[in-house]
Amino acid sequence: MAIALGHADQGRRLMEVLLLGTGAADGIPNLFCRCATCTDYRRRGELRTPTSVLVDGRLLVDPGPEAPRQVARLGRDLVGLAAILAGHAHDDHLDPAVLLHRSWVSQAPLDVVGPAPVIESSRPWLDPEQAAVTFTTVAAGQEFEVAGYRVTALPANHEAFGEALCYLIDDGASTLLYASDTGLLPEAAWALLEGRRADLVLLEETFGDRTEKGDHHLHLKTFAATVERLRSQGVVDATTRVVAVHLAHDNPPLAALRADLARCGAEALPDGTVIRL
Structure with a gap:
């Protein structure tokens, strides 16, 4: 089902993806922890804040409570923001x-676009007379246009007061696959990805070496299996960048994590990284 939102921007040819944050809910380091990973981040003075992405300064994906400060710390603003897209x-x-x-x-x-729980949580924050903000509920399997992007909503293997989604975001020249939060993708998601290719994959990898913490997030083994399937299905090819996001302190310290990710052709980048496609 196609839904048209906003107006297409025909002039864009170079997608800019700004990684506002690359961490899980508690970030790294966790303030209540002195594990090897949290200690490594404190020693190096690095901080991972909750995962959020700004595309072309126009599309804000997963705006958590730290998103405004993430934007401000990077010397940016949201004056030109045209749409918010939340997965859950x-x-x-x-x-x-x-x-x-x-x-x-x-x-x-x-x-403001997202599954039903997102819209239900968002509406009370504005007066009904706030006509400038349009709320649109989407569900897995729908394709829609918003702020000049064609977006496909993919089902996530996650639970968040109801439906959770991942998104394939296409500006006509480049494609971003944003997959956070999710465990191993449902078969319905793979069907929707059939015949599609991504220039950039932002794929969650929350649990690191911990394989016993449930199936609503990926760990290093299921992350690698997902990348391999993306590659075998043609979503990922030799020129696609695969970046691990939603990283938690269950992962090993950064040097070891980067080595683990490199084995499946992925990378870990710091908050504030700009990727141009």
Whole structure:
């Protein structure tokens, strides 16, 4: 089912993906932990904040509570924001207060898109008269246009007060596969990815070496298996960049993590990294 939202931007030819954050809900280091990984990050002075992505300064994906400060710390703003896309309603992926704070200074049009729990959580933060903000509920399997991007909603293997989604985001020249949070993707997601190729894959890898913590997130083994299937299905090829996001302290220290990821052709990048496709 296709849904048209906003207006296409025909002039864009170079997608910019800004990794506002690359960590899990508690980030790295966890403030209550002195494990080897948290100690490694403190020693090096690196901080991973909850995963959030800004595409072309126009599309904000998974705006958690730290997203405004993530943007500010990188010297950016959200004045040109045209749409918010949230995969699910867990608070590290969606802080609807950003809509209230925006309403104090802007009445520019804004599309807020996500599964039903996202929209239900977001609406109360704005007066019904706030016509500048349009809320749209989407479900797995739907294709829609928002802010000049064609987006395919993929089912995630995750639970967040109801449906959770991953997204394939295409600007006509480049394609981003954003897959966080999810365990091993459902077969319905693989069917929707058939015949599609991505220039960049942002794939969650939460549990590191811990294989006993459930199947709603990936660990290093299921991450590698997912990358391999993406490659065998043609979604990932020799020119696709695969970046691990939603990293938690169950992962090994950074040097060891990078070696583990390199074995399946993936990488770990710091918060604030800009990727141009």
